[in-house]
Amino acid sequence: xxxxxxxxxxxxxxxxxxxxxxxxxxxxxxDLTQETFLRWIRWGRDxxxxxxxxxxxxxxxxxxxxxxxxxxxxxxxxxxxxxxxxPEKDHDLSVVLEAALGRLPDAQREAAMLYYYSGFKVKxxxxxxNATVSAVKSRLKLARDSLRQILSDKEGLF
Numbered sequence: 001x002x003x004x005x006x007x008x009x010x011x012x013x014x015x016x017x018x019x020x021x022x023x024x025x026x027x028x029x030x031d032l033t034q035e036t037f038l039r040w041i042r043w044g045r046d047x048x049x050x051x052x053x054x055x056x057x058x059x060x061x062x063x064x065x066x067x068x069x070x071x072x073x074x075x076x077x078x079x080x081x082x083x084x085x086x087p088e089k090d091h092d093l094s095v096v097l098e099a100a101l102g103r104l105p106d107a108q109r110e111a112a113m114l115y116y117y118s119g120f121k122v123k124x125x126x127x128x129x130n131a132t133v134s135a136v137k138s139r140l141k142l143a144r145d146s147l148r149q150i151l152s153d154k155e156g157l158f
Contacts, residue, residue: 004045008037011056014118015063021101021113022067032070036063053124060114061128071106100150108143111136 001009015036019029039062049055101109107129114120114128126136 004041007040007045007055007059011059012037015059018060018063018113018118019067021098022106022110023070024102028070028074032063032066035066039066056118057120057124057128060118060120064110064128064130067110096151097147100147103150104143104146107131108139108146111139112143112147115140 012033016029016033019032020026023029023032036059040059044055044058044062047058049058101112104112110129111125114125115122120128122133122136122140125131126133129136131139
């Protein structure tokens, strides 16, 4: 297996999940995932990253930019009816959290996903979102507060 195939296999499911939660449209999420890896192959594959974390952050920065373009040119779709692929965690809890995340404003949802699901640090999220560190901290706090409120009334999720 060559390096390109390894990277795609390693990150494909995470990038797809990111797009499904962000767009709430599986077909668009699959298209955007493909485009993320095409752009990485075109512009980032030959870049020498100092660490695997930097390569991963670069992929998510591409994905974030594609989301910005997507929302600038698409009207919102109906909420996603099918299950979102859950990370390797308790599936029932993941379904509830995915539904709760879907109710957050976009910037908060993205910051929370990158921090809690993907394990990025605040500084890395700031680079991905092209925001300040304090803005990301604020988004994470607002997301936590909103999720706490949403999850305390989880019957309203479904």
